Structures are given as structure tokens and as C-alpha cells.
Amino acid sequence: MDLQLTGKTALVTGATAGIGLAIAQTLAREGVAVTLTGRDPAKLQSAVAQITQAVPAAQVSTVVADLGSAEGAATLFAAYPDTDILINNLGYYEAKAFADITDEDWLRMLDVNVMSGVRLSRHYFPRMLERNWGRVIFMSSEVGAFTPPDMVHYGVSKSAQLAVSRGMAELTKGTGVTVNSVLPSATRSDGIVEYLRQTAPRPGMTDAEIEANFFQTYRPSSLIGRMIEADEIAAMVALLASPLGAASNGAAVRVEGGTFRSIL
Secondary structure, X not given: OOOXXXXXXXXXXXXXXXXXXXXXXXXXXXXXXXXXXXOOHHHHHHHHHHHHHHOOOOEEEEEEOOOOOHHHHHHHHHHOOOOOEEEEOOOOOOOOOHHXXXXXXXXXXXXXXXXXXXXXXXXXXXXXXXXXXXXXXXXXXHHHOOOOOOOHHHHHHHHHHHHHHHHHHHHHOOOOEEEEEEEEOOEOOHHHHHHHHHOOOOOOOOHHHHHHHHHHHOOOOOOOOOOEOHHHHHXXXXXXXXXXXXXXXXXXXXXXXXXXXXXX
């Protein structure tokens, strides 16, 4: 299927690995000129190498910036003042007992997971409205719909992204701009695999056994009963970013393997 994205530009934050890298590579394959952001120049160059190896004709550039800060956002704006597609993917998670989550933990989580997307959207979104075309996509999480007791601050940050996304979408009525959020479930990456290893119920378990235990114990409602692959998330994001996805606006799009039992 031709997603009609050739010639568009995209900015993907947190794009050096996992879902962000998969999104950047998928968009590049569709003919989008992609800019990746990250804090580590070496990781950014590694991501570029992976994309160009998979997509030899890819147009890929990078900006080194810490988008968890206003200063980092300013660095990005100076280097990359406009974009057709903004993928707010930057974020992190951590498990921590609620009583142990300090003010600093809360503020850092909100700065990185929420305010990075807010700052970037505040800059790029009005320009999209002026051009009457654009896409803003917030990479939220299944925990945006339910808050896990062992990472309350992370759940709050992902719920906040849903609110920001929907509120922005209300400002697009009658335009060619859309704003959506995507809610993945557990997606295979080095980080999540290591996290699951740390929470394994007994030593000596294989990764396959640990994954099976996770879905049996913590995600028994999952209909696919497995980790989602990053490419599967990226395919949905590419559709939403394309002209073919124009009818989806203000939506919280679930790519969580049927974990939620609600029909809406």
C-alpha cells in the first residue's frame, strides 16, 4: 500500500532504539525525510546506520539535544524549525514504590514524558495549522488507561499525554491537521526484556519462560499472549501519519494485543 508520504518530513524523538527507531525506519521506507533526536551522538549515528542499511535511499538527519529540558528543545528548533510530522516518542519508565517516588522523580518523569512533547507541539503545531496539513502523534502506553501500582508516576505521565493529545485535536477542526495518541502494550526491546528478567519469579528461567509468565500473571487478558514487535507499532504510526489516516483525529489508538476488554 502506498501511504502517500513521499516528500514529507518527520521528526521522531527518542529514536535511537526500540519503537522510535522502528517508526523512523518505517517512515523512511515510505519516502519520508526523517530527523532523529537523542542525547548520545554515537547512538544516533548507529541508528542512522541501521536505517540506511535497511533503506539505502533513506534521507536521515540527526539533532543532538536533551528534549527533557527547555534548552534542548530550543536547540532542536534552531536546527529544525519545521516539520510535517511530529512523533513525540521520547520517554522512560521505572518501577518504584509509590511512597519512594520523590518530588525529583515526579518532576523528571513529567519533564521527559510530558513536557518534551508539549514543548515541541507548542512550536510545530501552530505551523502545521498555518500550512493546513500536519500530523502530531503522542506515543502513550496501555498504562495511560490504567495506572500500575508499581509505577504510578509513569502511569500519570502517559495519561497526561492522552489529555494533551485530545485537547490539541479539538483545535484542528476543519483543518488538514490531526493529533492522535498511540497506546502500545509491552513491546519487545532490550529495556523491557531486562526489566522482565529482573522481575522473574525464580532464577534460571529462560527469556521465553519469563515472557510467558509475564502474560499469564500480569496481562492475562492479552489476546495475542506475547510481546508486540516494534515494527507492528510503527506500521500503525505510519498509517496515522499518512494522508490515508486523515479520518483518525483525537483518537487514542490501541495497539496492545487485545489487553483491554472494553469495546471502546
